[in-house]
Amino acid sequence: GAVVSQHPSWVICKSGTSVKIECRSLDFQATTMFWYRQFPKQSLMLMATSNEGSKATYEQGVEKDKFLINHASLTLSTLTVTSAHPEDSSFYICSARGPVGPGTVSYEQYFGPGTRLTVT
Amino acid sequence: GNSVTQMEGPVTLSEEAFLTINCTYTATGYPSLFWYVQYPGEGLQLLLKATKADDKGSNKGFEATYRKETTSFHLEKGSVQVSDSAVYFCALSNNFNKFYFGSGTKLNVKP
Numbered sequence: 001g002a003v004v005s006q007h008p009s010w011v012i013c014k015s016g017t018s019v020k021i022e023c024r025s026l027d028f029q030a031t032t033m034f035w036y037r038q039f040p041k042q043s044l045m046l047m048a049t050s051n052e053g054s055k056a057t058y059e060q061g062v063e064k065d066k067f068l069i070n071h072a073s074l075t076l077s078t079l080t081v082t083s084a085h086p087e088d089s090s091f092y093i094c095s096a097r098g099p100v101g102p103g104t105v106s107y108e109q110y111f112g113p114g115t116r117l118t119v120t
Numbered sequence: 121g122n123s124v125t126q127m128e129g130p131v132t133l134s135e136e137a138f139l140t141i142n143c144t145y146t147a148t149g150y151p152s153l154f155w156y157v158q159y160p161g162e163g164l165q166l167l168l169k170a171t172k173a174d175d176k177g178s179n180k181g182f183e184a185t186y187r188k189e190t191t192s193f194h195l196e197k198g199s200v201q202v203s204d205s206a207v208y209f210c211a212l213s214n215n216f217n218k219f220y221f222g223s224g225t226k227l228n229v230k231p
Contacts, residue, residue, distance in 0.1 A: 095163075
């Protein structure tokens with residue numbers, strides 16, 4: 001149980017275009033989803049936190065108009081990188097948190113496999 | 121502020137060797153500490169955690185002890201297997217919302 005998927009697993013796009021990354025919780029309802037970014041040989045950095053049905057909360061330094069996050073349902077969150085540029089090339093990872101069994105409350109975050117974005 | 125520092129890899133060991141991956145942290149308050157593992161092509165999986173000083177987290181033969189006096193949470197395993205080859209991330213969190221991750225240590229175990 002507690003599986004999180006991401007789609008696509010990798011994407012190449014041209015500079016100036018937008019790209020959408022999906023994050024799904026497959027077998028539980030994710031009340032909160034998190035988006036991270038990872039540069040090569042560096043830590044995962046939290047970009048934003050989103051609660052279902054609410055606007056995302058962005059970390060300091062993250063442009064909310066560039067990285068649009070939508071969490072419209074309890075199983076799906078999307079990250080759209082708008083007007084992508086080569087410096088946006090990175091590995092994007094989502095995680096989801098929610099009760100994973102009847103009557104449970106889980107504080108653990110379950111991570112997706114990540115999406116490699118390359119902007120040319 | 122909060123940050124996590126872990127040893128750079130890759131770490132290459134022979135099967136059945138002893139493993140130590142160092143992790144130190146700086147934090148405000150009293151964080152919980154975690155080790156996550158990422159196998160190739162998969163997401164991060166929680167390996168073990170400790171929520172207060174002197175706690176020992178353990179799972180699948182891996183252990184780590186929350187040392188407040190040295191601000192460390194080193195990962196150890198007595199006898200590694202080829203199947204342990206993965207990237208290991210040390211992390212801390214004060215409230216289970218925001219996690220601070222180390223840069224990851226790649227472990228290669230050779231038969």
